[in-house]
Amino acid sequence: KNQVEQSPQSLIILEGKNCTLQCNYTVSPFSNLRWYKQDTGRGPVSLTIMTFSENTKSNGRYTATLDADTKQSSLHITASQLSDSASYICVVSVGQAGTALIFGKGTTLSVSS
């Protein structure tokens, strides 16, 4: 069964600190892996997208890694800001065309001052 598991479920950190979110997946055939940020009451916004051959990709203070052998990904947030408070969703795309997206339940990050 295609599944995407994320940990931790929720996380509270102080402003300025770093954090790392985890994503494990059992999806076949794998097409690509995406990280989305979803603010409360809004739709998901893409942060990064990685294909099988990519190990890391950065978008500003966000850095995603992918280990296709162990089927694990992480999202590292550097120097967190209050505006980083959101749900971070790991999404794996299935199949060659990548039309089917399998969503994790997300990690809820709260950044406090």
Added chain:
Amino acid sequence: NAGVMQNPRHLVRRRGQEARLRCSPMKGHSHVYWYRQLPEEGLKFMVYLQKENIIDESGMPKERFSAEFPKEGPSILRIQQVVRGDSAAYFCASSPWTGEGYTFGSGTRLTVV
């Protein structure tokens, strides 16, 4: 470019009524996807449409739910005879071609009372 527009943002329906959710894709996008997000759950794929065609409706409940994407106008997700379990956030995404460049709308929050 206004992005993916969904309306209404909030919709309240009594049990047994019909709910119509609208999604206008980004300009130039001909692929539309509908997702449902239950409280504390990840987004779940419902249906994938191109203009005038349903490509994949494997995530759509067999009864009461239907979707269309006419040649002119927005995509419509229609839920007949709503029940309390239909209460959720419904997100629409669009892309210019298969599986790429996903952009999500802000969602419609349906509450069935």
